[in-house]
Amino acid sequence: ALPAKSLASAAANGLRLVSVRNSSSQPKVALLGASGGIGQPLGLLLKQDPLVAHLALYDVVNTPGVAADLSHIDSKAKVTAHTGAAELHAAVKDADVIVIPAGVPRKPGMTRDDLFNTNAGIVRDLVETIAKAAPKALIAIITNPVNSTVPIAAEVLKKNGVYDKRRLFGVTTLDVVRSQAFVAELKGHDATKTVVPVVGGHAGITIIPLLSQTKPSTKFSDEEIAKLTPRIQDAGTEVVNAKAGAGSATLSMALAGARFANALVRGIKGDKNVQCAYVESDAVKGVQYFSTPVELGPNGVEKILGVTSYEQKLIDASVAELNKNIEKGVAFVKGK
Numbered sequence: 001a002l003p004a005k006s007l008a009s010a011a012a013n014g015l016r017l018v019s020v021r022n023s024s025s026q027p028k029v030a031l032l033g034a035s036g037g038i039g040q041p042l043g044l045l046l047k048q049d050p051l052v053a054h055l056a057l058y059d060v061v062n063t064p065g066v067a068a069d070l071s072h073i074d075s076k077a078k079v080t081a082h083t084g085a086a087e088l089h090a091a092v093k094d095a096d097v098i099v100i101p102a103g104v105p106r107k108p109g110m111t112r113d114d115l116f117n118t119n120a121g122i123v124r125d126l127v128e129t130i131a132k133a134a135p136k137a138l139i140a141i142i143t144n145p146v147n148s149t150v151p152i153a154a155e156v157l158k159k160n161g162v163y164d165k166r167r168l169f170g171v172t173t174l175d176v177v178r179s180q181a182f183v184a185e186l187k188g189h190d191a192t193k194t195v196v197p198v199v200g201g202h203a204g205i206t207i208i209p210l211l212s213q214t215k216p217s218t219k220f221s222d223e224e225i226a227k228l229t230p231r232i233q234d235a236g237t238e239v240v241n242a243k244a245g246a247g248s249a250t251l252s253m254a255l256a257g258a259r260f261a262n263a264l265v266r267g268i269k270g271d272k273n274v275q276c277a278y279v280e281s282d283a284v285k286g287v288q289y290f291s292t293p294v295e296l297g298p299n300g301v302e303k304i305l306g307v308t309s310y311e312q313k314l315i316d317a318s319v320a321e322l323n324k325n326i327e328k329g330v331a332f333v334k335g336k
């Protein structure tokens with residue numbers, strides 16, 4: 001169950017960018033895909049994060065320019081540029097947190113799964129080097145399809161004998177950010193004080209906003225839920241269509257990525273906090289990876305907070321039903 005205390009702490013600090021005092025460590029954050037639509041504004045936000053001591057920017061193109069530009073900002077983080085595969089090792093070596101938005105985004109008419117062929121190889125190759133150069137880093141994957149790129153990363157880490165399920169995350173923070181924005185807009189709440197957990201995965205119907213757990217406690221009519229839920233699930237497509245071929249969400253994703261990276265660094269520094277993230281999880285029977293609120297600490301995931309027993313029942317039932325439907329279809333073709 002998701003205790004009220006964890007939601008309260010999420011409301012207080014977990015889902016916002018927060019600084020921690022009195023820490024001596026010097027966190028290094030590596031950003032892979034730093035020259036892209038997400039990478040550049042995310043680099044800007046990470047450069048401003050008071051907890052980041054070293055920001056290593058990696059991409060296959062344009063990194064020196066982005067790094068020169070960011071390095072002129074009068075904030076604490078030291079900025080280094082790393083371009084091309086030969087410089088990846090140095091970019092990720094000794095990193096505490098590695099954030100990955102490298103890869104192609106959607107164009108109108110595409111699903112996240114359509115990106116699989118290109119992005120699967122990019123993530124596999126990046127993680128292959130991370131496994132050797134930074135096996136203890138916390139890895140936050142933004143590259144879509146997140147539902148599949150996280151298992152890809154896990155398999156590469158396992159192959160290298162360094163997989164630790166507490167240290168690998170699919171970034172679903174944007175689903176939380178969007179839910180909070182939409183709920184606040186609809187209900188006239190202060191968006192900065194609205195907390196909506198989102199569980200499941202990061203594509204279409206696998207995105208499950210837990211509107212019933214909104215803080216401050218909020219009542220929704222059936223009609224409002226029926227409108228809000230698909231809007232949250234399809235919010236990425238709303239942006240893809242509005243950008244009309246120029247890419248997918250970059251600015252809101254940069255904010256979400258910076259918030260999540262900040263939460264990981266705070267956890268490393270001992271400031272435990274709660275975030276929703278897509279991780280290897282036993283929260284829900286029959287699915288190996290699932291996003292729920294998780295408590296972050298010095299080693300990444302400290303505790304999987306799961307969902308309430310009521311929601312767990314709904315999800316369990318849907319997973320069981322889904323698996324039955326899938327098996328039935330497979331058996332039909334295989335003639336069993």
Ligand code: NAI
Pocket residue numbers: 032033034035036037038039058059060061101102103104105106115119122126141142143144145146171172173174175202247248249250253
């Ligand atoms: P973009 O095309 O603007 O930028 C991608 C960057 O990755 C480019 O600078 C490119 O040079 C770089 N890149 C390509 N191959 C690389 C490699 N092997 N190593 C390092 N860098 C490499 O794309 P954008 O808009 O920044 O999106 C990036 C990814 O984030 C996409 O897969 C997109 O679907 C995903 N995304 C995820 C969201 C989430 O909520 N998790 C939300 C929005 C986008």
